[in-house]
Amino acid sequence: MELLKNLKLAVKILRKNRNNNILVYTHIDTDGITSRVILEELMNKLNINAEFRFLKQLGTDTINEIPFNDYDLIIFADLGSGQINLIKEKLKNEKTKIPHIIILDHHITAKTQIPENIINVNPWNNNIDGGKEICGAGVCYLFAKTCNPRYTDLAKYAILGAVGDVQNLEGKLNGLNETILKDAIELGDIVAFPDLQFYGKHTKPLFASIKYFxxxxxxxxxxxxxxxxxxxxxxxxHNLNIVAKESLCDLTFEEKRILGSEFLNKCNKYVPNSWAKFLPKVIFGNSYEFKQEEIKTPFRNLEEFSTCINACSRYGDYETPLQVLNGDRDKYYSKMITRLNNHKRNLSKSLQYIKDEVEIIQTSKFQYFEVEKGMIEGHIIGIVAGMSYSIEEVDWKKPIFALGELDNGYKVSARCPKLLSFAEDINLADAINYASKKMGGSGGGHKFACGAYIPEKGDFIKHLECRV
Ligand SMILES: [Mn+2]
Known part of the structure; x- marks a missing residue:
């Protein structure tokens, strides 16, 4: 098993370099930040000094900022596999010493010969689906567990990373994620239970959760x-007493079950026949919660916790989620709440702007809208595109693309409802990747949610029409 072999090899390299200069780069989303927390705690446990940095993306420009010459070991987590070519190219031009490189990632690996100094720990090496079965933090956790099988206290972060990367898309965590989950449950860090897939289980009244579905x-x-x-x-x-103003988490299992099946019956009347069989997967699904967090706070449910992280990291603040995950309950804890409230305000303001001022343009297979410069920040335009399905004019049976003008080009985001992505063979990542490349930009992501940067609009929409 190549994954296991590479894990062992990577641990060997880490031990060999334990007294040398080590630098760790992690990505900046929930999965990236949890990857960092796992690796930081691992280094502490092993008594190894390492430097840590965040990296928004590894590209032709940012690769030049990496001080390859100053370190003996560089670790990339939740990024790197797709950029092995870039790293190789960069190291080829270095005349001084070449560091060891460990990549702990779950994104698809670039097709290339991998040199001996790079160890690419990646589930795809074993045909394990890195989109669904394990995330970057999960790979970091396996790395930690290879160092010492007793480090299961780090499992909870890997589960948060997986939920942050929406690996429970089909209702629950599977594959290696499920194995990691068992560790976290056994230790009493996480509880998992069957639930309904409405958002805001601990923070919204039930009627609002239903409204946002x-x-x-x-x-x-x-x-x-x-x-x-x-x-x-x-x-x-059913002779029940479900209170619309209470939250989903207040309901008993039986109340949830009945509410879910009644909701399913209703939905059945609104979907094409061929879609109906996918309905249970979007209505019923497991919930994952931090057992130590207070109920009815935004930190209890992992999905809501991930929103808290996004509310900071999307605005460039990585320190706050890092400190909260490290256990801060004072300064950064309240800072996170403030940021969450700002984020929510920003989202509803942006959605209102789409409702009032923006035209939704329909093409045969998708729809799109354009956002004027400065009206919606580029880093939340994807979230707003997803929320736009609550607008009447938006066709919920078609994907949506949002184009936001930036100072030096456009941010494009694509979203589609989960049910649509299950029922129809839709790959928005492939489409956005193709069309953005045609425009001299780049993009990628998930089949149902992705983004890109393009230097100009040009025929971007026409290129999309060829692929969606
Ligand atoms: Mn990830």
């Missing part, structure tokens, strides 16, 4: 009184 468009869309009626009818029919 956008994988299926029903008559409940933007209609509080219909949602209240829907819940009251369920209460009468």
């Amino acid at each position: 956008s994988d299926v468009r029903t008559d409940l869309l933007n209609n509080d009184s219909r949602i209240i009626n829907f819940i009251n009818n369920i209460n009468r029919k």
Whole structure:
């Protein structure tokens, strides 16, 4: 098993360099930040001094900022596999000493001969799906566990990373993620249980959670009184007492089960026949929670915790989530709450702007809208595109692309409802990658959510039409 072999090899290299200069780069999203927390704690446990840095992306420009000559070992986590060519090219031109490089990643590896000084630890090497079965933090966790099988206290971060990377897309974590989850559950760090897939389980009233469900468009869309009626009818029919103002986490398992199946019945009336069989996967799914966090806070449910991290990291603040994950409950804890509230305000303001001022343009296979410069920040435009499915004019059976003008080009984001991505063979990452390359830009991501930068609009939409 190549994954295991590379893990062992990587640990050997780490031990050999334990007294040398070590530099660790991690990505900046939830998965990247949890990767960092795992590696920091690992180095502490092993009594190894290492320097840590965040890296937004590894590209032709940023590679030049990496001080390859000053270190004996450089570790890349949650990035690097796709850029092995770039690293190779860079090292070829270095005349001084060449460092060892360990890559702990789950993105697809570039097709290239890998030189001996680079160890690429990646699930794809074993045909394990790095999009669904393990994330970057998961690979870091396996690395830590290879150092010492007793380091299972780090498993919880790997699960947060997996949820941050939406690896539970189909309702629950699978594959290696499930194995890692077992470690975290056994230690009492995480609880996992069957639940409904509404957002805001601990922080929103139930009627709001139902309101924001956008994988299926029903008559409940933007209609509080219909949602209240829907819940009251369920209460009468089943002799229950579900309170619309309480949160999903207040419901018993039985109440959730009945609410879920009634909701499924309703959704059935609104989806094409061939889509119906995918409905359970978007309505029912496991919840993952930090057992030590207070209920009804944004830190209990891992999905909501990940939103808290995004509320900081998307705005360039990586320190706050890092400190909170490291256990801060004072300064950074309240800073995170402040940032979360700002983030929410930003999102609703941006959504209102789309509703009021932006035209949704329909093509045969998708829809798109353009955002004027300065109206929505580039790093949240993808989230806003996803939320736009709550707007009546947006066709929920088609993907949506958002183009936001920046100072030096455009940020493009694509989203589609989960149900659509299950039922139809849609690969937005492939489409956005193709079209952005045609424009001299670059992009990628998931099949259902991705982004790109392009220097100019030109025929970008036409190129997209060839691929979506
Ligand atoms: Mn990742």
